[in-house]
Amino acid sequence: VEDHALERADGGFGYIDSYLYLYRLDAEPKRLAAINASEQRVITPKAVDLWEDGPRLGITTAGYGGSRQVLFSWADRAFDKPPQINAWDTPPGAADGAYTEDGAWITASSLLDAWVIHGAGTEVQVVPAGKPSTRTLDSRLGELLFFTEMMAPWGKTDGPLSRFTCETCHHEGYTDGRTHFTGREHGGLKVHASTRPLLGLFNNAPYFSRALDQSMTQMVHSEFKVANRHNGRDPWFELTTLDIKWLHHVVGREPLRLSAEKLRAAFMAFLIDFTHRRNPAADHAAFTAAEKRGAEVFRDRCASCHDARLIAEDPNSAVPFERWEKLVLSPPGPLVWNTAEYAKTGVLPYVHEDGARIPTLRRLYKKWPYFTNGSAKSLAEVVDRFAYDARSSLHDQGAPAMTRLPADDKAALLAFLDLL
The missing domain is CATH 1.10.760 (Cytochrome Bc1 Complex; Chain D, domain 2)
Structure with a gap:
């Protein structure tokens, strides 16, 4: 993505074109080129092939979200000059690609569930792969x-x-x-x-x-x-x-x-x-001793905000502690671990007058960085910053007199969070 701060000042999205970056990796890595691929309708490129032909170096790519296959190349590797561009229309979804011996470029389109064959001078061929989709x-x-x-x-x-x-x-x-x-x-x-x-x-x-x-x-x-x-x-x-x-x-x-x-x-x-895949860490039938203790810590210190609900806005969907183990370790892992409420947790500045909407913890291992403002770079940092007293719990700005989790409870809580 474009190496520029995202601009949201007027309610839109600015400076988020898809880019291709070419680096030389040696003792002193150096960026050789930065190409705005979105200009050529190559959006979120995943299929990228770097090739050499004598003094010429090139990149063949197709956008997962765009509609073109593009070949960028530099004669004599003159990276200080704009590349030569050759482009062809192609369907989206290219997740990866490879050249065949006869020079055709084949991409795997996971959006079309098909192989897409780009032959030299020929119309693009789309060949269905696997069983037809059963989705609507x-x-x-x-x-x-x-x-x-x-x-x-x-x-x-x-x-x-x-x-x-x-x-x-x-x-x-x-x-x-x-x-x-x-x-x-x-x-x-x-x-x-x-x-x-x-x-x-x-x-x-x-x-x-x-x-x-x-x-x-x-x-x-x-x-x-x-x-x-x-x-x-x-x-x-x-x-x-x-x-x-x-x-x-x-x-x-x-x-x-x-x-x-x-x-x-x-x-x-x-x-x-569009729901979550199974958490690979939840691959066993029962909590370990550490995970069980972590669930108890979570129940006592976290669940007042991160409720064990099946539907965030429905309090009646909350499940009792005795069912956590079975649901957490099931393939869907369906608990959302939140409510529809706002909370003021000390993570500043707040995004709303009432704080921030309590976030889901479902598949927490896929969400990084942490907190609304992204200030926690690891779950260990999240639990380190947590503090509580008889009146409140805070993720940041906790007063010195507030209680912090002991080391054993932190380790157990992290083991439990890894399963969500």
């Missing part, structure tokens, strides 16, 4: 809205303007570790926020750190609005297979018109399906 068409269209530029196909790359997808910040639906300036202030301090995962949203309303979107319907409207903030288009738009040239690979050759309402319904269908 709406869910597959929603996946494309999430991972490709289909949600904002008229994006620009001038100055702060950017072509991007949800995955630009939410890598594989989780995070890329970024902490960005929100464009807001609170108490005279600039408010920064860390990226949150977008998996498991269905039972985790309201949404994001300020919890301003109370329902998934409201949140989806907001996402279309912010994605199209800078392109001059009304976010309430429709799309056809003429607008998205590669869409026939998913919906077939018959002309199709997707209304604004249909697009939002599809996005919601995908987000409902």
Whole structure:
């Protein structure tokens, strides 16, 4: 992603184009080139191949979220000059790629569930791989809205303007570790926020750190609005297979018109399906002694905010302590470990007058850095900063008189958190 601070001052997203960086790695690593790949509609490139042809060095790539295959090359390795660019249209979803002996470039498209073959001078071939998807068409269209530029196909790359997808910040639906300036202030301090995962949203309303979107319907409207903030288009738009040239690979050759309402319904269908994979650490049938003790510490010190609920906004979905072990170690690991409430935890500045919406701890190992402002770089730091007394618990700004967790309880709590 563009090596520039994210700009959110006007409610949009600025300076988040996808970039390719070329480095020489030796005793003194050096950046040789920085290429704005989004200018060529190569968005979130994952399939990247570096090649040499005598004095010429080049990069072949295709955007996971874009619609082009591009070859960037430098004659005589003159990296101080712009590269030569050759580009071809291609469907999105390229997760990896490789050259064949006859010079064709084959990519694996996980969005199309297909092999995409780019032969020299020939039309792109899309060859289905594996069994046909059993997901609904709406869910597959929603996946494309999430991972490709289909949600904002008229994006620009001038100055702060950017072509991007949800995955630009939410890598594989989780995070890329970024902490960005929100464009807001609170108490005279600039408010920064860390990226949150977008998996498991269905039972985790309201949404994001300020919890301003109370329902998934409201949140989806907001996402279309912010994605199209800078392109001059009304976010309430429709799309056809003429607008998205590669869409026939998913919906077939018959002309199709997707209304604004249909697009939002599809996005919601995908987000409902888009849930967490099994936690690899939860691979045993019963808690270890350390995990059991950690669960007890969590119950006594953490669960007043991070409640063991199946649905964040429904207090009646809370499960008793006796069921934690079975649910935590089950493949879905479905507990969200939060509520729909705000809390003032001492992590400053607050994003809202009432603090910040209590975050989910589900699949905590995939969320980094920690706290709303991203100030904790490890879970060990999170538990080190925790303090409590008879009246409150704080994650930061704890007074000296407040109690800290003893070392044994910290270790046990970390063992339990690793399972969530």
